[in-house]
Amino acid sequence: MLLIFVAMPGGSIAAVGDPADALDKALAREKMTGIAWSMVDGDRIVVGARGLGDGPAGRALRSDDRVHVGSIAKTIVALGVLRLVSEGRIALDQPVEQLLPGVIFDNRWRATSPVTVRHLLDHSAGLEDARLWHIFSAQTGANDPLAGLIARDPSILNIRTRPGQIFSYSNVGYTLLGMIIERATRTPYEQWLDSNILLPIGMGDSTATFQTQQGAARDARLVWGHQDRGDRVAAMPVAVRPAGQLTTTPRDMARLAQYLMGDGRVGGAQIIRPDLLSAMARPRHAAARAGLVHGYALGLGLFDRGGHAGRCHGGDIVGFRAMLCLYPEEKKAYFRSINIDKEGADYRQFDRILIASLYLPATSPSKAAPLADTYRGWGGRYVPLVSRVAIGRYPELLSDGIDVALSRSGATITHDDGKIVQLVAAGRNLLRDKDKVRPSHVLHPDPGGGQLISTDFRTYRRAHWAERPALLIGLFAGVGGLAYLLLVAPIVAWRAKRPIISPILIIFAICPVVVALLYVQPFQQLGDLTTGSALLALVTAALPIALVWQAVTAARSRHAGRRIELLATAAALQWVGTFAAFGLVPLFLWK
16 A cells, blocks of 8 residues: 655654545445545545546546535534534533524423434434325425424424433434524524535535535536446435435545544634534533443434444435544544445445544554343344334344344344344443453343343343334234235136125325326325325225225135135234334325
8 A cells, every 4th residue: 555654743754545546446336426535644634536426427426526525514513503502502411402492392201201302413312214295205405494394294203212211313303403402593594504604614615505416406517426336416405304315525524534633723713612512522421321332413423334443424315425533532533425326335345444544553452351240131132223214114123133142252143134243241340342441332221121131332221022023923923914915826716606896906006007007106205195105004004994894704604615715814914014004004205
């Protein structure tokens, strides 16, 4: 690897690697479009780019091009809130309902644990993540009032866990922070952040306002995002824009990193209190109180990547995947933005290359220490405590759990997809992934009863041994029942000289039409009321009605062959009932 030597203040010499060739090879290996990056070493900045900024046109990606960074926008919003806190205009532990009178959380813990500004910043408020229409809607305007998010659907303010206890990523939470900025400053949050955060810290080539690659207001320097096959995709407005709308350059992101690793001053003026900056990426939720230092707080997360613990934030948005990581003790950082959203690609390899190029000092893994006797009996089946989105709850309970086997020296975690992770005991209730340098898992009690295991990004609860078998039995029975009704029952009816056509057959005959309509519509309308989504809602609403009709007619019949049909219908109906209980029947993509 080529070394670049830069002079540092005081005459010292620091070496940083040139990652260009390695990144170029990784792009080719993954068949990706392009990557722009920057690296920080003290007060020095190195920027670069490889690949294409416009794949179909063959235009090269330049290091001064502008890119989208998705959720890294949350770090900027967090800085805006921390500036307001530093100026005494709001407080971190102030209840959100005091700042936003129109916002009323459905919070059963309100009396003792109201949702605060800190909870929103830390993703520990207990809020759900974004709905489909929050991200994919052709009806969303670039300047729509943020409060419209709540006016359209107040149910997004449902609090699922006690505020401050559990990390659960929420784009809705950061949209509320945008509303707090607007109410405190009487200015659109984008304009205020541009003037009071981005410009003061030297990010003059960046903006929180909406920027796109096409139309009359297009930004000629903004590179195109790309989809899986390399097709161009333009930016689109989203309803949760404070959580993911930022246009910037690699150099500006390096300046952001330098500011975050500093004392909060700009030109001698204290913009943000240094204690607030140092509190970023220092979580305070239940897992942190139980001993896990990794996690998210105040707009940054402390994550272990490439054998080094850094303060990071990733960002995924249509057409782009970005990452920012800081290493304050060494005053080093890196940023990268890849302008293609490619399923199954290994994006982490780009981070490993850039981390290696920073030449960070080697970090020794935390020492192994026995697991306390108290926790050795905590093995068993664990499932996610909460889901980021409500409609994902049922599939997560079925296929996103873990089996935990504990011993004095560590643990073996087997994921439902077959992945096996070996953990080393790191003392008392802590466990460390063998590929990490610090503890990555913590065992801790649930204040509401039960046992939990948390990582930096997720908390699992210990499930009853019969929970998954019951769900699987219901699944197989339901699939078997529907298969009988669709494939066998018509043959039995034909042999008995009864009508073959039934409401169930009609409904499933319509399903290919629904799939075709959803497939041909633009993905930008996935969260809109369209012909395809309306027909999907009608079909899923009609399904339980059709099953009840089939069960009643089978029960009234004296024909022996219809007894099996009745059992099959009952099996299918219980499965559809499970879907309904999890909010999947009827299925409204636009809600």
